Amino acid sequence: MIDLYYWPTANGLKVGILLEELGLEHRLLPVNIRAGEQRDAAFQRISANGRIPAIVDHVLRNGDGPLALFESGAILGYLADQAGRFQDDxxxxxxxxxxxxxxxxxxxxxxxxxxxxxxxxxxxxxxxxxxxxxxxxxxxxxxxxxxxxxxxxxxxxxxxxxxxxxxxxxxxxxxxxxxxxxxxxxxxxxPAVQRAYAKGRELAPAERSLALE
CATH class of the missing domain: 1.20.1050.10 (Glutathione S-transferase Yfyf (Class Pi); Chain A, domain 2)
Incomplete structure (x- = not known):
């Protein structure tokens, strides 16, 4: 199980898309950046930079865990590595x-x-x-x-x-x-992109990054 600490901005959506593409079991845990929730001490223990997205992977292949990661690029690379997909070159x-x-x-x-x-x-x-x-x-x-x-x-x-x-x-x-x-x-x-955006709209329909004009 992967917990995604998230708000449907561009940076949050990119990790949501990958999780949908991989079909990984995950929970979306909203961090309302418009209300300043990213500054909460509990969240900053997961994301040292106090920014979304961040993940906690509770089931690691090597038996260690849980693993917390912040920074969207690091998260994308980690999830792709774990699944062995989407970064062949x-x-x-x-x-x-x-x-x-x-x-x-x-x-x-x-x-x-x-x-x-x-x-x-x-x-x-x-x-x-x-x-x-x-x-x-x-x-x-x-x-x-x-x-x-x-x-x-x-x-x-x-x-x-x-x-x-x-x-x-x-x-x-x-x-x-x-x-x-x-x-x-x-x-x-x-379909994975559509699902990721649909989940974002359910959470925060007014977010401007969700517009696909």
Whole structure:
């Protein structure tokens, strides 16, 4: 049994997708980040950084346990390793997974914050972040001109990137990125992705990351 401490943001959804793809028995344990629950001492004993997602694996193959992990990239790698799936070309998968963690999340999340929450426009920040978003979309578009999925075969790298590609929130038009659009449609059609998003909507229907425009 795996406990997933979770809220249906982009980072939470990526782990939810993998658990659904693997068919692993798990419990979703909500951590309402809008209410500040990530700051609770009990949660921070599981996630030292006080951020979702985090997991506790109660049944390990080697008989040890339980194991607590935080950081979505580490969780995806661990679960894929345990199952022996979704990272066949390991280093190519890691390349794109680290790209997502190191570039997609910090820049696109900040772009969303400045577009949606800044009390007044900050042109310099918006221009910088918008330019980087355009560059990152271009990187992904070019890659998807070479392969159907970012690491060749469908992998945890796709699961990590997919929830972060939110064109309307990020001021992008998928008409300008047709390969990204086609890739998104392939992932949206996967039953595991649909289940993960449905569970997120049951928990927090107003979360903007759940929109699949």
């Amino acid at each position: 390991r280093y190519r998968v890691q390349e794109w997974l680290f790209w997502q963690v190191g570039h997609i999340t910090p820049y696109l999340s900040q772009l969303q914050v400045f577009r949606e929450r800044a009390p007044e426009p900050l042109p310099y920040a918006l221009e910088l972040l918008d330019r980087e978003a355009e560059r990152l979309y271009g990187v992904l578009e070019r890659r998807l001109g070479e392969v159907a999925y970012v690491a060749g075969e469908y992998s945890i790298a796709d699961m990590a990137i997919f929830p972060w590609i939110q064109p309307q929130r990020q001021g992008r038009r998928l008409a300008d990125f047709p390969r990204i659009g086609a890739w998104r449609e392939r992932l949206k059609a996967r």
